[in-house]
Amino acid sequence: MRGEYEQMYPGDAVTDWIGVSIFAHELCMPIYDNGYLYNGTPPQNYDTAALQCRNAYIGTDSWGNPAAVWKNWDYDGNVLKMMKFAKDHGKPMIVSEAGMMNFTADGSDTRGLETARGDQWVKRFFGLMNYSGPVPNLSGNYDLSGVIKAATYINLDFRYGWDGIQDGSFDFPVNSTWFADGRLSQYGAARTSFCQGLSARSFTTPC
Template sequence: MGVSVFAHELCLPVHDRGYLYNGTPPQNYDVAASQCRNAYVGSDAHGNPAAIWRNFDHDANVPKLVKFAKDHGKPVVVAEAGMMNFTADGGSTDGLEQERGALWVGRLCSLMNYRGPIPNLSEEHDLRGVIRSVVYIDLHFRYGWDGIDDGSFD
């Protein structure tokens, strides 16, 4: 199975003409932590099934796809992985590249070695080793869509 992984799949904000993607805060997005908020099925203090809310580093659809692949004995290839749109105003990113880049890489690698809950599902899931290959694409989207304002890039 092939999938693309960009900033919003790693619950990092993507700014495009003022639009902050991934749950459009505050709905299911923790702005301060730059993480998605979702519930998984856990247990309450009495051992009963209960919705447990927490922050996640990955959009819910990505670990679900990886679990689906694992359940069907298929490997996953991340065919496109790239960082994009570090700033809301498209201005200078001086000083943000290392910080945001390290966060992006850390979250991508944690997806490749993920063990834990998956939103809307019960139990812990071990997804280590399902992602077998990652291809990075150098987008240069730090300043938006590199000056393409007419929508032709889409």
């Protein structure tokens, strides 16, 4: 859970891996569900033009004193802090589930924004695994590039529900969060970026 992991952590002695889900908000991308939902409230803590979260880290002012520095982020602050937490405790992380969500507000065809935003989603997904830089609400910079060591992508057409039943018995509504064809094979740029990400990260499962 992005916000409660410290309270739920059972301790180093009984923990092998720390898991996190990566969908839309974890990558600071909006989803469609009866209107657009952002990971924050525009314009204070979400930049709708850049599709990025806005948050502050502890930097310095012009006199060298500690000060809040506002920044646009590709990643949810809780996820970055969770990665730092895992590194501090010497634990590897697994993206236990990941998948695209409904990018399109047209109420019918999901091939609208997925072509471009699907590729953006994939690049942010692998970019998270290579993250190095500041962390919201903290001071300093952190190299978190080696923390995530495994990942699971849910390569399904969610429009027909989790079980892929095409008789309409378990369809997701067109205005719901999960109404999206999440199969990477449907989006050339996203698939290419995913293959490149697997190769660059030396995953044991090839494209």
